[in-house]
Amino acid sequence: MPRMCAVCGKTYSRTIKRSHSMRASIKRLLPNLQYAVFDGQRLKACTRCIKAKAKSK
Numbered sequence: 521m522p523r524m525c526a527v528c529g530k531t532y533s534r535t536i537k538r539s540h541s542m543r544a545s546i547k548r549l550l551p552n553l554q555y556a557v558f559d560g561q562r563l564k565a566c567t568r569c570i571k572a573k574a575k576s577k
Contacts, residue, residue, distance in 0.1 A: 526563040
């Protein structure tokens with residue numbers, strides 16, 4: 521299963537990590553995924569979607 525939010529589809533993003541000598545390497549920034557219950561189903565959702573659902577109640 522990919523590291524992807526089941527609600528909004530957010531996946532990883534890439535950025536450049538620089539060392540002290542300024543060498544560049546690719547760094548993956550992963551979303552903060554948690555298990556949550558949406559409409560009776562247990563899904564992996566990002567915390568932004570979980571907070572938005574809690575606010576809408």
